[in-house]
Amino acid sequence: MSENLSTNKPWFAVFTALLLLGAGLIGQALWQWQLSGGGDYFRTKPIDNQSQREAYLQDQTLNLASSLLAERDLKVSVVIDEAAAQARHVLLLINRGEVDAALSQALHEMVWTGLALRESRGDRVTLQFRSFSRAPIGMAMLVKQSMFWRAAMGLGLVVLATIGLLIARAGRRRRRAKAQQFEDYREQLRALKTIANEEPVRIAGVLSDWLNGETQ
Numbered sequence: 001m002s003e004n005l006s007t008n009k010p011w012f013a014v015f016t017a018l019l020l021l022g023a024g025l026i027g028q029a030l031w032q033w034q035l036s037g038g039g040d041y042f043r044t045k046p047i048d049n050q051s052q053r054e055a056y057l058q059d060q061t062l063n064l065a066s067s068l069l070a071e072r073d074l075k076v077s078v079v080i081d082e083a084a085a086q087a088r089h090v091l092l093l094i095n096r097g098e099v100d101a102a103l104s105q106a107l108h109e110m111v112w113t114g115l116a117l118r119e120s121r122g123d124r125v126t127l128q129f130r131s132f133s134r135a136p137i138g139m140a141m142l143v144k145q146s147m148f149w150r151a152a153m154g155l156g157l158v159v160l161a162t163i164g165l166l167i168a169r170a171g172r173r174r175r176r177a178k179a180q181q182f183e184d185y186r187e188q189l190r191a192l193k194t195i196a197n198e199e200p201v202r203i204a205g206v207l208s209d210w211l212n213g214e215t216q
Helices: 002-006 009-044 049-065 101-114 135-198 200-215
Strands: 074-081 087-095 124-130
Touching: 009 135, 049 074, 049 087, 049 101, 087 101, 101 124
Parallel strands: 087 124
Antiparallel strands: 074 087
């Protein structure tokens, strides 16, 4: 029976390894997700007042320009020049292969008026038309898919390992119960043998009465 009990140990090792592997995959997915969102976190929480103002103006510029173009076709950068009386330098990159004069004029007027820019302060708005590369977007999708599949695979391994450990533990308990029953049966046989050796006449009489009762 001890051999039967020991046969369950390799399965515990396998399921434990699967559990650790699943937890590791989930941890990697969470770590990758945290890294991918770290840049957004620091952009939304600047470290000084000037960065806060620049981030605010950048958001305002994006909100204004997105009324004419989709946000995915816009890239905005705002810099406040401390050496030039807090002059605002606004740069807009538009995802167009060719210059659109009408769009450029509309964006310039909208941003200039919306941000209350002033020539006396040295403010300026620069617009550039260029086609954006789609590689970063594809890479972002690959990163998201990688995080999803790692998390899904890790969760599946954790569930599988947990079920396997529970089943293996239940099987071990059943084998222990059977082993205990067998040991109790052997103990009863030993006790009966001891009584038979010490009182053979009494045992013979009990067996005779039992057999006679069965045959009647």
